Amino acid sequence: MNEDWVLYEVFIRSRSGLEHKHVGSLHAADARMAIEHARDTYTRRQEGVSIWVVRSSDIVASDPAEAEELFEPARDKVYRHPTFYAIPEDVKNI
Amino acid sequence: MYTQALDSPEAAAADERESERLERFQARIDRDEKIEPKDWMPEAYRQTLLRQIAQHAHSEIVGMLPEGNWITRAPSLRRKVVLIAKVQDEGGHGMYLYSAAETLGVSRGELIEQLLSGRAKYSSIFNYPTLTWADIGAIGWLVDGAAIMNQIPLCRCSYGPYARAMVRICKEESFHQRQGYEIMLTLSRGSAAQRAMAQDALDRWWWPSLMMFGPSDAHSVHTAQSMRWKIKRFSNDELRQKFIDVTVPQAEFLGLAVPDPDLRWDESAEHYVPGPIDWSEFHAVLKGEGPCNRERLEARRAAHGAGRWVREAAAAFAEKHREPPHAAPAG
Amino acid sequence: MSAASESVRPEPSAEDRFEYVLRLADTSLIAGQRLAELLGHGPALEEDLALGNLSLDLIGQARLLLALAGRIEGRGRDEDALAFLRDAPDFRNVTLAEQPNGDFGATIVRQCLLDAWQLESYQCLTGSSDRELADIAHKAVKECRYHWRFSAGWLARLGDGTEESHARVRTALESLWRFTDELLTPDALDARMAVCGIGPAPALIRERWETRVATALAQAKLERPAHQHYPWHGKRGVHTEYLGHLLAEMQCVPRAYPGATW
Numbered sequence: 001m002n003e004d005w006v007l008y009e010v011f012i013r014s015r016s017g018l019e020h021k022h023v024g025s026l027h028a029a030d031a032r033m034a035i036e037h038a039r040d041t042y043t044r045r046q047e048g049v050s051i052w053v054v055r056s057s058d059i060v061a062s063d064p065a066e067a068e069e070l071f072e073p074a075r076d077k078v079y080r081h082p083t084f085y086a087i088p089e090d091v092k093n094i
Numbered sequence: 095m096y097t098q099a100l101d102s103p104e105a106a107a108a109d110e111r112e113s114e115r116l117e118r119f120q121a122r123i124d125r126d127e128k129i130e131p132k133d134w135m136p137e138a139y140r141q142t143l144l145r146q147i148a149q150h151a152h153s154e155i156v157g158m159l160p161e162g163n164w165i166t167r168a169p170s171l172r173r174k175v176v177l178i179a180k181v182q183d184e185g186g187h188g189m190y191l192y193s194a195a196e197t198l199g200v201s202r203g204e205l206i207e208q209l210l211s212g213r214a215k216y217s218s219i220f221n222y223p224t225l226t227w228a229d230i231g232a233i234g235w236l237v238d239g240a241a242i243m244n245q246i247p248l249c250r251c252s253y254g255p256y257a258r259a260m261v262r263i264c265k266e267e268s269f270h271q272r273q274g275y276e277i278m279l280t281l282s283r284g285s286a287a288q289r290a291m292a293q294d295a296l297d298r299w300w301w302p303s304l305m306m307f308g309p310s311d312a313h314s315v316h317t318a319q320s321m322r323w324k325i326k327r328f329s330n331d332e333l334r335q336k337f338i339d340v341t342v343p344q345a346e347f348l349g350l351a352v353p354d355p356d357l358r359w360d361e362s363a364e365h366y367v368p369g370p371i372d373w374s375e376f377h378a379v380l381k382g383e384g385p386c387n388r389e390r391l392e393a394r395r396a397a398h399g400a401g402r403w404v405r406e407a408a409a410a411f412a413e414k415h416r417e418p419p420h421a422a423p424a425g
Numbered sequence: 426m427s428a429a430s431e432s433v434r435p436e437p438s439a440e441d442r443f444e445y446v447l448r449l450a451d452t453s454l455i456a457g458q459r460l461a462e463l464l465g466h467g468p469a470l471e472e473d474l475a476l477g478n479l480s481l482d483l484i485g486q487a488r489l490l491l492a493l494a495g496r497i498e499g500r501g502r503d504e505d506a507l508a509f510l511r512d513a514p515d516f517r518n519v520t521l522a523e524q525p526n527g528d529f530g531a532t533i534v535r536q537c538l539l540d541a542w543q544l545e546s547y548q549c550l551t552g553s554s555d556r557e558l559a560d561i562a563h564k565a566v567k568e569c570r571y572h573w574r575f576s577a578g579w580l581a582r583l584g585d586g587t588e589e590s591h592a593r594v595r596t597a598l599e600s601l602w603r604f605t606d607e608l609l610t611p612d613a614l615d616a617r618m619a620v621c622g623i624g625p626a627p628a629l630i631r632e633r634w635e636t637r638v639a640t641a642l643a644q645a646k647l648e649r650p651a652h653q654h655y656p657w658h659g660k661r662g663v664h665t666e667y668l669g670h671l672l673a674e675m676q677c678v679p680r681a682y683p684g685a686t687w
């Protein structure tokens with residue numbers, strides 16, 4: 001019998017209009033309990049208005065060993081940023 | 095066999111890769127980059143962290159007991175809710191820390207097993223008894239004060255999950271020390287019996303609080319390597335000195351005497367110089383010979399044992415009522 | 426509350442109001458104190474936090490209600506004087522609240538039966554003609570809704586968990602059921618308060634409590650025990666032996682140092 005319960009990751013929306021943010025993890029036997037534990041653990045000081053819980057084992061993560069090939073190719077694509085383009089100061093509203 | 099292995103070209107190449115990795119790892123730490131769970135790390139780094147975080151987590155959980163001892167007897171309803179909230183925070187901090195430890199590949203179940211079997215250490219301060227209400231004041235003021243001193247630098251620890259847990263913990267703990275000092279202040283401004291109670295608590299908690307910073311630097315085994323890895327940011331003696339310097343004037347404000355006849359102010363160094371610490375007591379308590387070692391572990395074992403059928407029931411219920419994988423879209 | 430218009434409602438006496446508010450206050454206080462005993466000893470770390478929150482809610486309700494009772498009484502007693510300097514026969518909590526925690530199953534059953542009663546009571550009291558009481562009820566009802574969610578959830582897990590958990594929770598239910606009679610049977614004070622528009626119509630609480638508890642028991646695969654008459658009436662000051670011990674512990678410090686400030 002597994003008495004250790006399942007590890008869940010907790011995401012909290014701190015205020016209406018903001019995104020959910022990872023805040024930590026906890027153990028729970030079922031999803032409803034995970035929400036309750038998240039409420040009792042991570043919103044004791046009014047830290048949130050909405051909670052997501054996800055089983056940790058369901059998260060798929062990128063491999064740090066592949067960080068170079070995943071993220072470095074974006075580094076020289078500076079033309080994706082508005083500051084790349086020179087527009088004369090006289091031109092307004094652009 | 096041994097030399098053969100060393101001589102083989104594959105082994106030599108592996109050694110070189112290993113030392114390169116170590117160098118790269120140290121360089122990342124020197125650049126103040128955070129190490130994350132899936133990043134490569136030296137086994138010794140992982141082990142040191144795991145030991146420290148687990149010890150810290152156990153301390154929070156065992157630390158609920160001496161203060162919990164006074165929840166039902168708190169002398170006003172205001173004090174009662176504050177103490178409940180504080181002890182509850184400590185449980186939460188234990189949880190955050192167990193979670194951080196779990197990212198290093200050991201389950202909370204295993205960590206708790208290590209605590210209950212007596213193999214894991216926790217802060218020896220919690221092996222002292224809480225005998226009067228004033229002890230709750232003294233713990234908040236001195237023990238939490240010392241803990242905060244230790245913990246604030248850990249917010250910048252090189253291991254991401256530990257540093258993040260410490261940020262949250264330090265934020266939440268900021269009321270702990272203040273509520274303790276407030277209790278001491280009320281007692282020291284109260285009746286003669288209350289003042290005596292406050293003095294007695296300071297007498298009993300002062301030296302154990304100083305010992306919370308660990309052995310002096312000359313005798314501390316892990317300090318140098320831990321500082322290089324930025325698991326530790328200041329030495330035990332530096333932090334202890336800082337604690338003494340801020341706490342002695344607070345005791346004076348209360349009109350209470352610090353129980354150290356040798357304590358003096360060194361004008362030129364601008365530090366208080368304490369008398370010698372009785373390290374034999376520290377080592378005895380660490381070895382399990384403190385006043386409450388047995389009671390604390392027994393209380394943890396009793397709670398864990400009595401809760402087993404509950405945890406099993408919840409797991410069995412979840413098994414029977416397994417919800418469909420995507421019951422409701424997140425929103 | 427009742428359909429009677431404000432003008433024909435009789436005014437309650439201060440004694441009645443004091444007594445009535447104490448019932449609610451003491452029930453929350455004693456239940457909160459019981460749950461506080463468990464902090465650090467729960468079946469899982471997460472449950473310690475949950476039980477702590479329940480306890481904090483209940484003691485918070487008690488503080489507001491005791492302060493209100495003190496104002497109604499008008500003799501200068503504040504929340505602490507009422508909590509720490511009254512003897513057991515002066516406490517007005519329902520007897521169920523003072524029952525010991527027992528194992529986690531017994532704690533959950535006690536909370537479940539009590540949470541349902543508090544939830545329905547506060548729900549009705551949000552419409553009380555006593556504005557201060559109605560304000561407190563508005564706050565308390567949200568807390569009690571969560572308490573019910575928590576305890577009913579656990580009742581289901583334990584009742585429908587393992588053979589052992591089912592047996593334990595069934596035993597607890599059979600032992601604690603006798604205290605529910607007091608929750609649901611109105612006495613003369615309940616009736617007078619209903620007439621004044623301060624308290625709910627007693628029949629309403631019984632009906633809603635029965636429905637709520639029946640649903641939870643069904644989910645937990647537990648059978649409703651047979652009706653058991655029980656002669657104790659905590660709300661009139663007639664308590665079980667347990668309350669004296671609880672108070673001895675809770676009150677020991679202020680009692681030992683009369684007049685001290687903490």
